[in-house]
Amino acid sequence: MRPVTMAPMRPVDVAAREEAQPELGEAVFEIQGLTASYGANVAIRDVGLEIYRNVITAVIGPSGCGKSTFIRCLNRMNDEVAGFRHEGRILYHGIDLYGDGVDPVEVRRRIGMVFQKPNPFPKTIYDNVAWAPRVLGLKKELDERVEKALHGAALWDEVKDRLKRSALSLSGGQQQRLCIARAIAIEPEVLLLDEPASALDPIATSSIEELMQELKRDYTLVIVTHNMQQAARVADRTAFFSLEVDDGGRAGVLVEYDETPKIFTAPSDKRTEDYVTGRFG
């Protein structure tokens, strides 16, 4: 195992990034009035925002504000949770993800997801990446596909000589990059990352963050993170969620959504400012 050391993080200098903002392309997701609840508990209320192609969008906010619920709505992973209900619409290229005749399996094939804790299958490294292509019938030139995915996740050089070894023999950071390779092996359009680095040490974290910048060229990325610095470092746009308490109970709401430098240097909402300056959360 690699020793856990405090790696020198790249300094957060969001102002310097201001000129590098890309032109906003096509909206991949248009979320309109999304309210999601588990049983009687409302997790997020009336969220509306657009997510753009080939852009890294970060979702930040204090714990319990519904960040994960939100991102899990985008590929219908919440369907697996008993008691989940939603109102509002999530349009993916104009098609309602929850509309009639939409197959969640087909949705997840196009919108991949990487989870908080690395969850490689207890199979070989090769089989982890090849599993989904095989299931989806993409068996032609499988070796090339696996290699390409591992290159894409910046893992190839580390594992090319031990593809037949168990994925569980990898370190945590490598396992997480393997999960990213596994997700991009079926060439989705969107990659959802639910706190992908929260279980990793700083070195592995920075390698994941660098990787995200690479992936942005080919994929649209949405990352949930509780780590503000991480959002400031990697994201082009940032959505700040907060927890609102009223007589109807507690629910997560979208407070502000804008270009990352704006959120961190000139937020227009007092709650955002309090959060990014560390006054709460």
Added chain:
Amino acid sequence: MEALTLRGDARVRRRRLVNRAAEGAATVAALAAVGVLGIVVWSVAKRGAGELSWGFLTKDLPIPFSPDKGGIAPLLAGSGILVGLAAAMALPLGVGIAVFLEEFASPRVRVPIQLSVDLLNGLPSIIIGVFVFGLLVYGHPQTGWAGSFGLAIVMLPLITRSTQEVLALVPAAQREGALALGASRWRTVLGVILPSALGGIVTGTVLAIARAAGETAPLLFVTSIYGRTIGWNPGHALPNAPVQIFIWSESADPADHQRAWATALVLMLFVLLTSLLARLALARTRRRLG
């Protein structure tokens, strides 16, 4: 001020005594479990060990009143076939039920099916015997198939239960990981969940085999009239160990009693050893998944 004493008065001493007595009684009860097993093993071994020999394990059943003592090879072969066929019937069905209950069933469907499986587990085996007799044998000749069918009913809830247990141990993250890759539920079960649970399923099946190997009642009416040589065809009644133990122990010939004890010893050793090994393997699977 009174001098401090920590010795306790009469009431405290009484409580201590009651506590000791309760602890002692519970310990005795626990030891009784070990004791009963020990007595059974010891008494069967003492009476049966003398008869054991290579010939006893490999020869055909004895001809009555012949000087050749014979052996129990047909019983071992027959029991093996019966239990093997039963496992072949119960394994896919049991795993299927477990997969349905753990992976697919909504709570409303799950409860009654789970209850049925548990009730099936508690069903007296003599009732299974009578049921299979009425269903498959009454009006027809006895067959090994009927016997395996009865044993399969005994094994089914055991395999279902043990498979459910290991399926529940497979981490939810594995399921989510597979579903997030655009795999259907069934592909997730087949490609990710069952392979993880395989070790547990195999050992659960071995435990069920050990249990079924000693079941007498399901066989008593359906495969109890057989020849004295090895039979391979389950279309006919097959010689088997539990029923033969029963027949020999009812016999007037003291030599048959000896044979019954020796056969019982062989059966017991098989059951004890397989259960023990299966349990060890299961513990290993649990550790790996947990």
